[in-house]
Amino acid sequence: AQTVTQSQPEMSVQEAETVTLSCTYDTSESDYYLFWYKQPPSRQMILVIRQEAYKQQNATENRFSVNFQKAAKSFSLKISDSQLGDAAMYFCAYRGYTGNQFYFGTGTSLTVIP
């Protein structure tokens, strides 16, 4: 089975600053999808951003962007101009091109300091 590793259990950032959350994965597939989910204290799971492995261009959604390094199997999330509302648990997830299984990392808890 594929594995997804988030090596930073906790991170903190000053409001308005930039923070990068890391994620690495292990797979033998050439096509797949990667996602970042945000879970605020309300416990709702919110999709932040997605990336198709066959696309070389890094995905961007407003203040959120990814640095996708396919050869290194790395998929980091950059949050620019951090806001208090960004404080949450962030999960990296992998889905193969075929099949129904999603694989999640163990999460990174992000604190935003006013």
Place this chain on the structure above:
Amino acid sequence: DTAVSQTPKYLVTQMGNDKSIKCEQNLGHDTMYWYKQDSKKFLKIMFSYNNKELIINETVPNRFSPKSPDKAHLNLHINSLELGDSAVYFCASSQEGGETGGYYNSPLHFGNGTRLTVT
């Protein structure tokens, strides 16, 4: 309108009881899932149904039984509840295929979770 809805939001019950959590999605997705999130926030897949057929059945005690009456619903029934069953349970859905036979870039859409507390 809520895309994936699960009820109840909170469930407090005593050991040994039987309880059910219901889930419905109105996204037209063909695959539904149950995930368990423990106190350390780890997300673990429990079951997955594709068009009402069980396709993923991880190592879960047989006290947990999923039921999918149609592809828009996936309920979870738990018998003889134990203290260790206390967790947040998430229902989710995704689209795994299309009329062309290809696979869509479909993320998981989650319900808001059910916090189960067993006392």
